[in-house]
Amino acid sequence: MTTLADVVDLVHGWYPPHTADSWDAVGLVLGDPAQQVRKVMLAVDPSPAVAKEAAEWKADLLVVHHPLLLKPVHGFAATTPKGRTLATLAGANCALLTAHTNADQALGGVSEALAHAVGLEDLTPIVAAPGEPRDKIIVFVPSDAAAPVRAAVAEAGAGALGNYDHCTFTATGQGRFRPLDGADPAIGTIGDIAVVEEDRVEVLAPRKLRRTVLEAMLAAHPYEEPAYDVIELGDPGFTETGTGRIGRLPEPQTLREFAQRVAEALPETAHGTRVGGDPEREVRRVAVCGGAGDFLLPQLSSADIDVYLTSDLRHHPASEFLEHGGPALVDVAHWAAESMWLPVVQKRLDDALGDTVVSRVSTTPTDPWTFRI
Template sequence: MTQTTGQDVIRLFEEWAPQTLAVEGDRVGLMVGTLEQPVKRIMTALDVTEEVIDEAINEEVDLILAHHPLLFRPLKVIDTHTTQGRIIQKALFHNITIYAAHTNLDIAEGGVNDMLADALSLQHTRVLAPTVETPLVKLVVFVPTTHAEAVRKAIGDAGAGHIGEYSHCSYSLEGTGTFKPSEASNPFIGTVGEQEYVEEQRIETIVTESRISAVIKAMLDAHPYEEAAYDLYPLKQQGKSYGLGRIGELQETITLDALAEKVKQAFEVSTLRMIGDRNKRIKTVAVLGGDGNKYVQKAMHAGADVLITGDIYYHTAIDAIEDGFVLLDPGHNIEKIMKMGTVQHMRERIAKAGYDEVTIFESNVNTDPYQYK
């Protein structure tokens, strides 16, 4: 039986949160170790601290899926007398691979910002700050009519043919395929050295660039021919828009004070910073994990009544009050929601892939650096 490697797991993960979604300059991907080794135990973590590494060692973890990059700036030296050096040393000594998914996981559909929006039960959510529109590619594949439906289903299940709220969209034309098998071939249909004519269908569908590898693999697995004939055409129209933050509607209008209590409960924080009129009526909510200082004006212009984010600066708060806007700052650490959210998402993908020997669970270490009195 073939063992599941880190590369197998990361391939599944990046079908959800590809590195191409990350903000330019963000350090995402492999941090320490190798993705080529077998993986049985995976742990999700918000930060990779020495306590988290010790937990991973005790839990015999093979791969840590972290949100915040361990190596955000280039290292000039690995000094094992420093905390970062010890983390790297321990990870390598115990064969623990560290992989970081930062802004790509923030931006991904179903990623950190969607997890935050879902925790608040926001409705009709949309992207707050678009960062990228995914390029589209047209896949054209020629399939014998007897197997056309199987191939059509396989590529649809792999993510091809998404147009708006519709999936498995495709178009077919019937025709005749011709070929002559060589002496080295092992044809599914036809005879070596003889011209063959087969009733085939030309199936056309749209694929996002990030899904091409998965869709092609599914197509080849379902296709009966030894050598499948297919084409890929880049398209000028853009696909789905991705970005940071989400904006949506509460089920009912409430005060900022009431929303603050809801936020504390949803994100499991004991306290938060409230900026602006606590009696302001709130219906439209913007939420953005991490440091959201740059997005206050974006939230105001998008029609939000409030922005929920972390690390608000003093002068950003002053400016918001002057503008009549309100903010809630429950801290950067609310991104810890990604630990269980990633576990739940990846468990489904791992099970579907048949990686029965792989276990994924969340770190129990609280890495919030702040204490409150």
Template sequence: MGDTITGNDIIKAFEEWCPKHLAFDWDKVGLQIGTLNKKVDNVMVTLDVLENVVDEAIEKDVDLIISHHPIIFKPLEQINPDQPKGRAIQKLLKHDISVYAAHTNLDVVEGGVNDAMAKAVGVETTSPLLKTDKEKLIKLTVFVPADYADALKEAIHQAGAGHIGAYSHCSFSIDGQGQFKPSDASDPFIGEQGKLEKVEEKRVETILPQRLLKPVLQAMEEAHPYEEVAYDLYPLLNEGRSIGVGRIGELPEPMTLKDFSEQVKRGYDIPNLRVVGNLDKKVKKVALLGGSGEKYIHLAKRNGADVYITGDMTLHPAQEALEMGLSIIDPGHHVEKVMKQVVKSYLDARFNAENKQLTIYESNANTEPFQFLYNQR
């Protein structure tokens, strides 16, 4: 049986992948209800925190909800249990269920909502549609006995260090001589306590994004033979990859707008969607943005997209897209539900890789408000 896991443990691990600083400044992310200073056995991942989701969490004895859409976005004037939101909040507090929201940061992060949406419909080789920042880069320099240099380099590269553009496993090594004297309190791998030791070592240098610093250092520590590892970290002015919301990429082969729309329905597991454009037109370059993205139709067009997938399209932007020759597929806002599997998979990998320590549920409660009625012929 594993050690006790707290809410702080879970969110600390989650934010190593999806930090709050990636969120837009107007967003409301992080802990919204309850405390993280408690033992957590059951987590539920959900798109929305509506009352039926809270009821499901109570039934499953959930301790922590991780949601995409914040339950508290605008300031609350009251918490009234006669109203649905007030009743949901009352139930959460009564049953000691904490709520944590990851919104636009989960949209931006690599492997988050928009990457999952692209993968689900077969869009490949994506980059951000709206660039908001550049990854911060760090140079790692570590000194290691020559015989252990290759194993150490492989370990830190597997943890994500050493990527430059289209190249991986990038590093630089030079030979040198390390010197140290183990103290009486030490347990040296090489040398003896109280005696000066000189060792043939290699200076290994590589580059990594700041977000991967912790796993890379952990891999370095585990692969290094010394009790105390000598290493340096240098923040770089070099710009890393662009990060941002939305994605733009390509289909493996061109297909008609009609066929691609059917592929989108299957990929997002939805019964219907709205389409703007000539259904017989071939499309290949695809832009997409989860949620409400109609204000980015011009950006999608400028980036050469044939078709743009986003939710909550209204009349006049749809007309404008039609006139400029940009096809639109509106599968609704609720297709962001892809985040449930993404977050569950990440947490399972972090906490349940060796033994079952944490139960993680995907919410089954339906929070899609729209229904589709069809003419009977």
């Protein structure tokens, strides 16, 4: 049996809640973690119409991108749209789970899905997420006792690098010390200087595990008073996750051709695909940001890109951006851009849960604009 807790753990593993912005509201909104999940629906918005669709399909869980309760409320009576959404879901025993800014930045997230949808390759973040704080721990240990110390720190969580673990470096030298009265030396004699062949063992560890790793090292070390260093490492400044994505097209296109490519890749909306720039401009490198992206305009005005694809661009920031002679702009509907993420999550769920759970992308368009004249 697949429980709600099982699905939540999967989604949080892909899109960790701690990576969400501080103002955001993500995670499980409604539902009993112990309840069984057989059917999962995915949508951008937790609107009353989407909740109705989920209830009629008898979904056990609705996974959405936009939070339902981003600001504090004192109740959720069905006299408001938010209240009607919760009333409908609760009445159908359908849970609600949100992945918002934590899904924006992640691998397999919203901006990455948009970039892949328009055919971009070799993706990197526009703004890389900070790397996990790490320490370098250096300990000096008799050579014949180094193996247990290396094993102990590895078991405590140190020495993991990407797809590798038990990663350490060892150099050999001589340690000198003199045990004094009151000491109980594992090697040497009280009052005499001892010279010992020692290994300098270096290992990287997550800073959050510092105490655990040091305790494991001290427990495995034969000395009463081991010599060791803890060096806090700076952020290297690059990760695979972060805000937005920059990639390249397999072959250069004109701006007009690229805009047509975007229009064909995204769902049709009344908003359409708006373009700022010379239609014949050559496009090779493209920046994208799913959702409202004008906060990145200052950073991208002098970036090595040819066009910026995003949503909700305002008049004055967009005008000033183009007047500086920087990249072109392509502005698409917010809902359409973020909907590219839903099939990605669906495939991940299908791959992880097999035929024990059925998933479906909502067919209810929640773009607020319905027509244009």
